Amino acid sequence: MVDALRDYEQLAVDRLAQPVADFIAGGSGDELTLRANRRALDRVQLVPRVLAGVEAAVTIDRLVGSAAAMPVAVAPMAYQRLVHPEGELELARAAAAAGVPYVISTLSSVPLEKIPGDCWFQLYWLRDRGVVESLVERAVAAGCSALVVTVDVPVMGRRLRDVRNAFALPEGIVAANLETTRQAHTAVPGLSAVAAHTASAFSPTVSWADLEWLRSRCDLPLVVKGILDPRDARRAAAIGAEAVVVSNHGGRQLDGAVASIDALVDVVGNDIDVLLDSGIRSGTDVLKALALGASGVLIGRPLLWALAVDACDEAFGLLRRELTDAMLLAGCADLQAVKELSWRNDG
């Protein structure tokens, strides 16, 4: 048992093979953006309220049409069997138990149909439109309640840890939603196997027109993940997306991109729901994101570290506790009160 959600990282790093830990922890390039995400969150300071007479903080929420016990969803993360034999099955099970939506990655290591709970499906736009159609149909058929299109990976960011580790998936771990003939098992000089696979499979030319086509073909709520510029948020709203996720892909795509929490402030207020991704490590971070205008957050790495030490239920419990404690300490009975908190940037 650990004392804080962020404590799982060290436990997991101690247990995992280093290339796997690096694959999860790393960012692109010099990891400027990876570090900027944390620095920017740490310098957001909240101004608590007092004497709110709150017995218990109510965190029940709706996120993109899903009921959510707290304003949190599990971020899409590839290949979760890298860290736990059950992989996605186990993390999604725990998410469901915690009342939290789970976002299935296109690159999940378990077929999407087998993943339990209230799931959203994350779509990478693949070169083969037939596969895109098929994935969307499968997601609908499997009862997914939203479609999350990741738009910040036209090419994969250059993650130097993986390059240096010549990182490749171990035997037996595959992108289970995709055809099995071409998978991420072979690194080439200068390119990890995962990057090589991405380069061959993903379409760099995905465009707004593609999203409009998708919007017209599928009734699921559409979430556009990877937005940092308000102009793009307005465009997402214009094509009928339900929400955008402000994200720099956890510092794994453009190194030198703005920190997610700094971008959030500019994206909020453009007539579309905004979720925050990239850098969240604690319940207090969730509170900060909400205070700055996010409707909810996606949490990734901390839950993957917890999965690696088989502590998913405990992790959701800790997260919930950290969030409700922070709300009580900030004098917030509910999420509406959180939005009215003042804050300052101690930059």
Next chain:
Amino acid sequence: MVDALRDYEQLAVDRLAQPVADFIAGGSGDELTLRANRRALDRVQLVPRVLAGVEAAVTIDRLVGSAAAMPVAVAPMAYQRLVHPEGELELARAAAAAGVPYVISTLSSVPLEKIPGDCWFQLYWLRDRGVVESLVERAVAAGCSALVVTVDVPVMGRRLRDVRNAFALPEGIVAANLETTRQAHTAVPGLSAVAAHTASAFSPTVSWADLEWLRSRCDLPLVVKGILDPRDARRAAAIGAEAVVVSNHGGRQLDGAVASIDALVDVVGNDIDVLLDSGIRSGTDVLKALALGASGVLIGRPLLWALAVDACDEAFGLLRRELTDAMLLAGCADLQAVKELSWRNDG
């Protein structure tokens, strides 16, 4: 003998059991706010005046109706017998000798009636209103000259040092003002004994209505401690409080809360006296707080460290000297002159 008030910390830490030192020194969560308090004070820079022709700096003041030899009161701190066999008796004696009001904690380890000097009584709002009433009556009967209601502990901040130390009060140390049957002697997993006791005893639902009720029942000056948002300061003024204490509980409640000195600037100027708490370590810090608009400050940890090495009288002498030296060096004959100092934030 030490050379500066802040020197007691190292001496005390060297002498105390580590869990006790941690209980005093620690903050909540990642201790972001604990560190922010100091960083924010250190970057306040004063602009001294010259040729003021000051023989000696006059620090005599009235604080919340008490005469005070300097604009300082001893912050309420629990269980002072943890660090000294006489605990509150000794620190309050020295405070009285120094002409400084002493704030008795609800959780004092000596009954409030035995504590000497000009005392204010600090009230945690307990679940049992009968106990609240009884404590207030006892404080009045004992001659306390103000009532300080702490409003930033609806629940206790998660102080990870205490959790990791499974911190519990040693045999023989109790909250002497409260019934002796349930005390902070038993840690439970994930919760220090102090946190467990707090959770069982304190009311999380204390509200402005409760304060109004108290205001109507007790003629003592009312001080609301734990205010950071100016909206709450105005509310305190509206219900007839005498003063507010801008405080983040020494970085022990919401981790991620704004530094106290940064909040001060926004709270000042709302038609109510403002005291500053959290982070003060020297006479120069007192000067900074006054220059930024505080009427006075509460000082906690430095005096507890001094108590631990049985140097309370010396500590008050040093504090007084540091303050008067700083006033003279800033060209301030009195506290009014301090308010007219310019300052900058070297952020």
Next chain:
Amino acid sequence: MVDALRDYEQLAVDRLAQPVADFIAGGSGDELTLRANRRALDRVQLVPRVLAGVEAAVTIDRLVGSAAAMPVAVAPMAYQRLVHPEGELELARAAAAAGVPYVISTLSSVPLEKIPGDCWFQLYWLRDRGVVESLVERAVAAGCSALVVTVDVPVMGRRLRDVRNAFALPEGIVAANLETTRQAHTAVPGLSAVAAHTASAFSPTVSWADLEWLRSRCDLPLVVKGILDPRDARRAAAIGAEAVVVSNHGGRQLDGAVASIDALVDVVGNDIDVLLDSGIRSGTDVLKALALGASGVLIGRPLLWALAVDACDEAFGLLRRELTDAMLLAGCADLQAVKELSWRNDG
């Protein structure tokens, strides 16, 4: 093979004699400006765009009248045979292969006439105007396509590493464009041999009038290198210069000068093309410079480190890849799109 352009530095430093590595890496004085260049670039944060539908980023450009495969030219750097037996010949060959203009230094260790590719000639204003005229005529005759006049070396900045190393050119390495009788082979107390040579050869009194005279005598496009103040950029425009290079000479001239990227913002928008020099270490840095308004950049040290380990072709390949990857990740199909990126200064 390395993974990023900046990786050559360590490889080269490991291989070169320390005084040579110091001569390349060092700045003047306390190296405040050297460090400021990097710090300022690192805190520029870009806001990527998404869904641009870009197959491949087009980087083809015209720089000062030259065709350029990317908006980059090789900065003028003296004595390249210090690090490689072929020196300028090899770096210029690789630049030509990469489609990048190469700027020949007045102090090149190979005669300008022998250097291959699309070259610009960099002119230090020498005390002897006859030599200046002769150099310009030779540059024209050799087919150079632009003239880059360096204006920030009226005297040489005091580079303490070189002074401490009593740095002098090894036997056999000379400023091959200049007369061979007085060369940088002898350090004197307090002065490296290079500084002594500069002091004897360069004219400290070069003025705008000299540039006007040059402008009237030579039809090549004129680039003024070493501009930091917008007033000087306007003056350069007024005398008919084609472009200015915002540069602090890689932190080697006035220590305490503004970082180049910070100066860029003020210089842009004064009716003259602006190139950026000083501090560029990666393709992402190029993207930042362009987003902030530069028409292109000069890159120096990273290419010299690559030359030292005989990896010039690979280095240009990496740079190109870093730039196109960054453009794709920022959703930029071409250089025009880069100019429309938003950015923030995380200062």
Next chain:
Amino acid sequence: MVDALRDYEQLAVDRLAQPVADFIAGGSGDELTLRANRRALDRVQLVPRVLAGVEAAVTIDRLVGSAAAMPVAVAPMAYQRLVHPEGELELARAAAAAGVPYVISTLSSVPLEKIPGDCWFQLYWLRDRGVVESLVERAVAAGCSALVVTVDVPVMGRRLRDVRNAFALPEGIVAANLETTRQAHTAVPGLSAVAAHTASAFSPTVSWADLEWLRSRCDLPLVVKGILDPRDARRAAAIGAEAVVVSNHGGRQLDGAVASIDALVDVVGNDIDVLLDSGIRSGTDVLKALALGASGVLIGRPLLWALAVDACDEAFGLLRRELTDAMLLAGCADLQAVKELSWRNDG
């Protein structure tokens, strides 16, 4: 021989007894202001000009009525025989040779009458007005060309290094301008001998009225040293002072006071000449002070370190060279051009 003015510090510290080095290097309290002086100077960044056609930078100046070969005077520093057997005699001799005014301290260890060159006399206001009168008369008689009244020592800042070292003057070193019966030879608990002597000798009540009295009694130009607030600068102008010195006494008085260079900007422009003191370590620092509006600077510690290693002439040469190099590199033919430089605060 050293390479930069600041290099003397390490040489001197290696040679001096540690308490003496501490007496020179130290600041008051936590040395916040001592460090702030340097940090603030380092973050001032200049924007050089180019093509000024400058053969040599002209630094000839008038400082408070004195001819000065550069806009620099030697700051008043006590007890220079602590570091060199000739003390003030040697440093003043070198200053005169360099064409730089020398400010004799009230606490000089050599009688003011013996000190050569163009000297200003620095006056601490002593409790005994007769002594003040006598010192002024002696300064006039000795041919001093200005009177510098230090106004930031109503009491001495608490310099903890000296307290911890129980610092006292060695046998044979005295304040040679004062009566010899009470000197700084005996530390008392909590007070260095120098602080004890100051406390007994200096008048804390010196006021503007005293300065007006002095102004009326003495025709020498009056310089008020230790001003940080523009209100005090205006008052100095109003009573007829010639100049003020913006100074925090090298971080030795109010710890927590604003950095001198940050205060400078506010003090300039109040109808009185402004000199800068506190933190200058190089010719570039002088340039920065001038660019921000100072008419000149006082330099202290670097020259004392140079005196300690018997290198005063070399030190003035280095300073001059650093200043003229910086002027040339900034494109400044003279001090007027320096005032027109742009700058930014990289804070």
